[in-house]
Amino acid sequence: MADEPSSSLRRALDLLDALASDDAVAHGGWGVNRLAAHLGRDQSQVSRTLRVLADAGFVERDGETMAYRVGWHVFALAARAGDQRLLAAGAPILRRLVEKDLGERIHLTVLQGSQVLTILTQSPPHVVQTVAWAGRLVPAHNTSSGRALLIDFQRDELQRLFAGVAFGSGGPNAPRDVDELWERILTARRSGYAIVDEEFEPGLVAAAAPVRDFRGGVVAALNVSAPKFRLWGRLPLAGPVIKAAADELSIELGYDAARPPTLATTRARTG
Amino acid sequence: MADEPSSSLRRALDLLDALASDDAVAHGGWGVNRLAAHLGRDQSQVSRTLRVLADAGFVERDGETMAYRVGWHVFALAARAGDQRLLAAGAPILRRLVEKDLGERIHLTVLQGSQVLTILTQSPPHVVQTVAWAGRLVPAHNTSSGRALLIDFQRDELQRLFAGVAFGSGGPNAPRDVDELWERILTARRSGYAIVDEEFEPGLVAAAAPVRDFRGGVVAALNVSAPKFRLWGRLPLAGPVIKAAADELSIELGYDAARPPTLATTRARTG
DNA sequence: ATCCCTATTGCATCTCGCGCAACTATCTGG
DNA sequence: CCAGATAGTTGCGCGAGATGCAATAGGGAT
Incomplete structure (x- = not known):
């Protein structure tokens, strides 16, 4: 019950949460850098995680600003x-x-x-x-x-x-x-x-x-x-x-x- | 453009999808076994993944039937x-x-x-x-x-x-x-x-x-x-x-x- | 009591997620 | 046209942590 191994999955979910924050939504999504800073993680891994999430449709990327937003797939699940x-x-x-x-x-x-x-x-x-x-x-x-x-x-x-x-x-x-x-x-x-x-x-x-x-x-x-x-x-x-x-x-x-x-x-x- | 290394994150997302399938919804959620069979994965890992998802509120467990359902967090994200x-x-x-x-x-x-x-x-x-x-x-x-x-x-x-x-x-x-x-x-x-x-x-x-x-x-x-x-x-x-x-x-x-x-x-x- | 079904946990294995650093791309100002 | 800043992706070696098997535990039913 005590120390969970702060799994990579958990970190990915936190990433989704960050994208759903008021700040992120207000800005029309966040970029890799911003997200990494917010979560205290390395850019590289944030980038890679986002790629998986994007392929699955859980996040989507704005073609112009490169910003990620919570994707329609989450909407579909709900x-x-x-x-x-x-x-x-x-x-x-x-x-x-x-x-x-x-x-x-x-x-x-x-x-x-x-x-x-x-x-x-x-x-x-x-x-x-x-x-x-x-x-x-x-x-x-x-x-x-x-x-x-x-x-x-x-x-x-x-x-x-x-x-x-x-x-x-x-x-x-x-x-x-x-x-x-x-x-x-x-x-x-x-x-x-x-x-x-x-x-x-x-x-x-x-x-x-x-x-x-x-x-x-x-x-x-x-x-x-x-x-x-x-x-x-x-x-x-x-x-x-x-x-x-x-x-x-x-x-x-x-x-x-x-x-x-x-x-x-x-x-x-x-x- | 070949096969991605089907990351563990991807598998977790598939799990969420499975819980939102018609069949799962109709049954009021699915148990670990059922999910594992549906996804072709080992029960143990499904159980562990679900625990992380449950801790994060992305899935919830029915106290009586032990069945997992899509959790509040997904709806909040949606x-x-x-x-x-x-x-x-x-x-x-x-x-x-x-x-x-x-x-x-x-x-x-x-x-x-x-x-x-x-x-x-x-x-x-x-x-x-x-x-x-x-x-x-x-x-x-x-x-x-x-x-x-x-x-x-x-x-x-x-x-x-x-x-x-x-x-x-x-x-x-x-x-x-x-x-x-x-x-x-x-x-x-x-x-x-x-x-x-x-x-x-x-x-x-x-x-x-x-x-x-x-x-x-x-x-x-x-x-x-x-x-x-x-x-x-x-x-x-x-x-x-x-x-x-x-x-x-x-x-x-x-x-x-x-x-x-x-x-x-x-x-x-x-x- | 046994059998069956379900879920969780211990453990050895080794994948794959990690951080660092290098690299590319785009913009800005001098 | 280059220096510098910003923003994102990729190569790589290491080890955290995901994995599968098998054992364990908890019900129900008979």
């Missing part, structure tokens, strides 16, 4: 393993939320078209009914998860997504058209989480927050829902709690909060 | 990988293309050696089962994206890039050698976009156009692909549409069509 990580990292967070923080049913969901697909559920032990929520589809327009998943959408995109979708159904407070939905999304955007009061079903309230991945886009949503009489009073608290948990999950997915919130890579997923 | 501007500017364009203009699946891709890496995908909402294309590699020689990405290549560069690459596979109309590929690239060059008819896969047609950055070089490609019966008729229209969108993206990346390219930066390196 993209392929992303779903797996969402589930793996999500499960313990759901468990903690239901056991320690909220004591109500928690869901992890993704957007599929204009609907919301539940991919993970955690229920409090005392709940008797074991409805299999995982795999179930619900509308996006009248659920807290939907609100969170749509939080980055522009007005016209929303319009196109819900073209031909009947609003109407759901609870008494469900939005009646895209305009109302848009207004509520704007509200959610301000606080960073969505609160829904009897929109999906009478007597049901919920809170949800978006989960983002390394691309910066929303890939999932975390939500808590429960009967109004049990949760309504705590909802002003539950909102921020859900948001904090969603942010935590986002960071595990490589979300870089420092980056300006730009794109929304909403893409459908299969459980 | 946020810094590649060209983030391209991703940020590309996402909304993809969404618009699929929702408004074409209604078929759109991809944003980059060249990775002699292959094409998909970095962003947008599917129409009605498509139920979405194969996760992002992060996947396909050949460059028989895909529309590949054609677009290679559009500036000279004949000899092409030869070098595809030295040792087996053509053959793919759809019925796939190019059989570099000569055929070269002819088709010349065709694409004239119109500014590439049309591909059952080259990658039987029954699949596609159109793609190159995306350039401020230096004038091709950095990515935008493409639409769909079953022949659904898209073929619209393909003469889809080509220009894709090209227009690619040009729009190019401009966002600072491409100045008026200015001649500042020397085509070809940094292709063969492995």
Whole structure:
């Protein structure tokens, strides 16, 4: 357990890290010399290591400046393993939320078209009914998860997504058209989480927050829902709690909060 | 240009790749044994390499199943990988293309050696089962994206890039050698976009156009692909549409069509 | 208890990663 | 046109450390 042989592999990984540092990224990558100085290593070996990394696509070189940057291959690795990580990292967070923080049913969901697909559920032990929520589809327009998943959408995109979708159904407070939905999304955007009061079903309230991945886009949503009489009073608290948990999950997915919130890579997923 | 001494670093990177393979992801990670078998290496060394990777956070171990998964560090790196501007500017364009203009699946891709890496995908909402294309590699020689990405290549560069690459596979109309590929690239060059008819896969047609950055070089490609019966008729229209969108993206990346390219930066390196 | 499967560790072997220094290439200013 | 600076690659001898085999340890199942 004590002294690891500071393997050459370890040094190569440190090299990748150095290329991902704020400084390196800000400069559009670093050259061999700069990297060697930063790592306290010889130029020659840095050069050779970079060649291997470049051949594998883990770093790439700018043709003009000779600077190395983290390559697309790393991006590809993360993209392929992303779903797996969402589930793996999500499960313990759901468990903690239901056991320690909220004591109500928690869901992890993704957007599929204009609907919301539940991919993970955690229920409090005392709940008797074991409805299999995982795999179930619900509308996006009248659920807290939907609100969170749509939080980055522009007005016209929303319009196109819900073209031909009947609003109407759901609870008494469900939005009646895209305009109302848009207004509520704007509200959610301000606080960073969505609160829904009897929109999906009478007597049901919920809170949800978006989960983002390394691309910066929303890939999932975390939500808590429960009967109004049990949760309504705590909802002003539950909102921020859900948001904090969603942010935590986002960071595990490589979300870089420092980056300006730009794109929304909403893409459908299969459980 | 012979075989590199397949460094230990290279082997470690292959290990990461293996963990991100479809099979490994589907199984929730792989154990040491499975990995060793897959890579044709000794268990002991795989175990040791994984320990280093795990210490660095590049892989993680599932406490129960002992299976290794891609770790947080890769996701953190991924946020810094590649060209983030391209991703940020590309996402909304993809969404618009699929929702408004074409209604078929759109991809944003980059060249990775002699292959094409998909970095962003947008599917129409009605498509139920979405194969996760992002992060996947396909050949460059028989895909529309590949054609677009290679559009500036000279004949000899092409030869070098595809030295040792087996053509053959793919759809019925796939190019059989570099000569055929070269002819088709010349065709694409004239119109500014590439049309591909059952080259990658039987029954699949596609159109793609190159995306350039401020230096004038091709950095990515935008493409639409769909079953022949659904898209073929619209393909003469889809080509220009894709090209227009690619040009729009190019401009966002600072491409100045008026200015001649500042020397085509070809940094292709063969492995 | 044995058998099977999996992961880790001890050890001898020798590859290959290492630092030094030389070399190439490009730019700058005198 | 050369001197000097910067930036990256390559040759080489040495030894750290990666490797494969075999032994060890921990489960489960029967």
